[in-house]
Every structure is written in structure tokens, then in C-alpha cells.
Amino acid sequence: MAHEHKLEIFRGLLKFKSNTSKIWGVLIFLSVVTAIEVALGITKPAVLTGNTFLGMKLLNWIFILLTLVKAYYIAWDFMHLRDEKTSLRRTVVWTPIFLVAYLIFILLFEADYVYNVYKDGYIKWNF
Amino acid sequence: MDSTVTSASEENVWGGGNRPLGASYGKLMMWFFLVSDALTFSGFLAAYGFSRFKFIETWPIADEVFTHVPFFHGNFPMYYVAFMTFILIMSSVTMVLAVDAGHRMKKNAVIWYMFLTIIGGAIFVGSQAWEWATFIKGDYGAIETRGGRILQFVSAETGERLALSEFAETIPDEREKLTRNEGVWFMSEGYLPSYTVTEVIEGLKANTDVLIRTEQISEEGEKVVLDRNASLEKIKDGTLVVEGANLIRNEYGSRLFADFFFFITGFHGFHVFSGVVINIIIFFNVILGTYERRGHYEMVEKVGLYWHFVDLVWVFVFTFFYLV
Numbered sequence: 001m002a003h004e005h006k007l008e009i010f011r012g013l014l015k016f017k018s019n020t021s022k023i024w025g026v027l028i029f030l031s032v033v034t035a036i037e038v039a040l041g042i043t044k045p046a047v048l049t050g051n052t053f054l055g056m057k058l059l060n061w062i063f064i065l066l067t068l069v070k071a072y073y074i075a076w077d078f079m080h081l082r083d084e085k086t087s088l089r090r091t092v093v094w095t096p097i098f099l100v101a102y103l104i105f106i107l108l109f110e111a112d113y114v115y116n117v118y119k120d121g122y123i124k125w126n127f
Numbered sequence: 128m129d130s131t132v133t134s135a136s137e138e139n140v141w142g143g144g145n146r147p148l149g150a151s152y153g154k155l156m157m158w159f160f161l162v163s164d165a166l167t168f169s170g171f172l173a174a175y176g177f178s179r180f181k182f183i184e185t186w187p188i189a190d191e192v193f194t195h196v197p198f199f200h201g202n203f204p205m206y207y208v209a210f211m212t213f214i215l216i217m218s219s220v221t222m223v224l225a226v227d228a229g230h231r232m233k234k235n236a237v238i239w240y241m242f243l244t245i246i247g248g249a250i251f252v253g254s255q256a257w258e259w260a261t262f263i264k265g266d267y268g269a270i271e272t273r274g275g276r277i278l279q280f281v282s283a284e285t286g287e288r289l290a291l292s293e294f295a296e297t298i299p300d301e302r303e304k305l306t307r308n309e310g311v312w313f314m315s316e317g318y319l320p321s322y323t324v325t326e327v328i329e330g331l332k333a334n335t336d337v338l339i340r341t342e343q344i345s346e347e348g349e350k351v352v353l354d355r356n357a358s359l360e361k362i363k364d365g366t367l368v369v370e371g372a373n374l375i376r377n378e379y380g381s382r383l384f385a386d387f388f389f390f391i392t393g394f395h396g397f398h399v400f401s402g403v404v405i406n407i408i409i410f411f412n413v414i415l416g417t418y419e420r421r422g423h424y425e426m427v428e429k430v431g432l433y434w435h436f437v438d439l440v441w442v443f444v445f446t447f448f449y450l451v
Binding site (some may be wrong): 001019020023024027030031035037038041042044049058063064066067071074075077078079080084085087088091092095096099100101102104107108110111112114115119124125126127 | 134147148149150157158159161162165166169170173174176177178179180182183184185190204205206212213216217219220223224226227272273274276330342343348357364428431432435436438439443444445446449450451
């Protein structure tokens, strides 16, 4: 069993003395990210809701980005992926990412098409 | 690099004993289970995205739906869900501390951290049950049109949402709920709304400061409120009074919204529940000294993986259901 831990996060920017202090450090980081998300969700700055990128509000892109950041640290530090072999890490990470990216791509395009059919087609549904 | 290193003297490829992924059988199977479970949840969330993009201009706005905090009255969008997220992350931390204590063979520390993890999980499941109860009960009530669209009501002066009870007329001599003892054995009905459609329509006509809010979302991301004349015209389409939510219809808007709420948070809540049960089993095993005798606490680590996964899924549910 691998008992040794890699103790640095942020690509070596922050190095902890023990595994326990790393856990607390990651908790603080995750809490800060969640607090930022909630604060943005409540205030909804006009700059971020008014502008879009690839058809989605900037605010939503920020939420998705921060979620992926949180997911990374949960998987890497809480689930010890950082300490596992590269092969195990790639097996469990890239398989879902590839499949889910494909699923999202195909479903959202289809949904947008259906939306346009409802909008421009001769279907009355809002009555 | 280390994935390709094999020392020929100790391990040969076909003779057995080769561990290319460097993890025990149980841990590896837990990881593969989590991968497949992640795909299930992704399926749910992608389906949610599909339905949402399909009705992008009429989908309910989540922070107008989840505005409640237990023991407090008022409008607190997102606060309680953020609290739940924090609880789950906290219990993830105590779990990882339990795993860490297990590596160092500290039995009492493992017991305490497992105990805190279970408490955190229980608080989360309780909060989710409360959320469900609030969601099912509803608070304002709405009218459903012939086309299945939801009409909500706002005050013209303040722009605040109005509950049906705040303006609906009371017309005596209306229909009563059909109970078993009144009809034939197979005839009964579950639930009769507090007001009839006629009472709501009369109430709307009588109170000049009541306006209808449609499902349509404007350019600014707000729900479109009709003016007085358009409201009086629109209410003619009303066929049903909807209070709260079930799998068929809900007062918040699109029917699919409630369906996905029940399925996604329900499936996740079931995971948390089973996680708590598994944690309790492992907790007692630790107390009984099973892993002390076994010589390692890997079982705690495997259960920990499952528990963190539940937290990981919640991070995504939180974003895609409540924030985005």
C-alpha cells in the first residue's frame, strides 16, 4: 500500500508539512470557492449575466469552471488520486470525461434543435 | 512513467501477481464502480441539460424556487443549499482524516472521525428531506392553462409574488373532496386544492393590483409579467389550480423541472443514505477491532472513496440544478 503522500498543491506553489494539514488546506480552498459561487449566484453581476460566450452567460461559464476546479481537488486530494499511479488515474478520469463530453455535446445540440422547432415551427404549445 | 515500469525479476506479465495499477482488487473495483456510477449521474444531468435547453426561454429560475431556510421566514435564495454543500464537504474532510488516521493505525482517531462523518451525512440527508417537503408543499400556488403552462401571480405595486390565499375570493357551496365512503369502492381522489379556478379568477378580477407572471424569461433574465388587461385575458386559459409539486405538475413552471428535481436529488440522496449505512457498518467494525486484527484500514479507505464520490456528485448537482 502506498503510504507516502504528495504534499504539494497548486503545482508545487503550496507545500504542506503533513497530510493532515494538506486536508485542512484543501477544505479552506473548497470553502472559499463555494463561497465565491454563492456570492456570485446571489449578486449576479450585470457584467457577467449580460455577456455571453458560445451562447451561454459568462456567469454560468464561471460556475462550471469553478465546479471543475472543486471536482479536481476532491478527486485528487480527498480521493487520493494524487498518490495513485498515473495509469489508474488516467483510467478512472479520462474514460468518464470522454464519454460525458460526447453525451453533453450530442444532447445539447439536439435540445437546441428541438427548441428551434418549437420556436419557428408551426407547433403551438404556449396556450 | 511509473505505469510502464515492470521489474522482470519479481513480476512477469502472465504469471500472476502483477499489479499494473498499483491498487488492491477491492480498491480497483470500487474505482470502477464509481466510474460507472459517475456515468449514471452524468446521464441524469445531461438529460436535465437537454430538457432545459429545449425549454430555455421558459425554464424555472432556481433561486426563485429554493428560497427557504428552516426556522426563518423570508427570501433567502441558495443559503440553505450552500449550507448543505458545506456540510457534505465537511463530512468529506472528516472521512479523509479517518482514512489518514487509519494509515497510521490510530484506532480511536478513526472511530471519532467516522462518527463525525456519519453525523454530517445524517444532517445532509435530513436537510434534503426538508427540502423535498418544502418543495412538495409549495408556497404561492399557481394556475395551469389548457396548454399545461403555469401562471403565477405578482403584486403590481411591489412586484412581489402573491399567494393564492392573498387575493382569491371565497365562494361558498363548492365541490367537496370525494372520499371512499361517499362513492363506490374504487372512487376517491387524493387532493383538492384550497381554491377553485373560479375563485382565483374572481379574485383576480376583484383585486386590481394583481398581475400574472408567465413562464417566459425576458432578455434581462427575469420572468415576464403581463399588464392588467393581458392578465385578465390570459386567466381565461386557466383550467387547474396547482399547489406545490408532484411528478405530474408543479407550481414552479415546467413539469420536467420537478421531475428532474425528484429524480436527481432523490438518486443522490439515496446514495448519501446508503453511504451513511455503509459508514455505520464500517464504524462498528472499527470499534470491534476488525481492521486492527487485519493489520490495515483499507476498508475505511474504500468506503471513503464512495463517500467522497457522493460529495463530488453533489458539487455538480449544486452547480447545474441550483446555480446555473
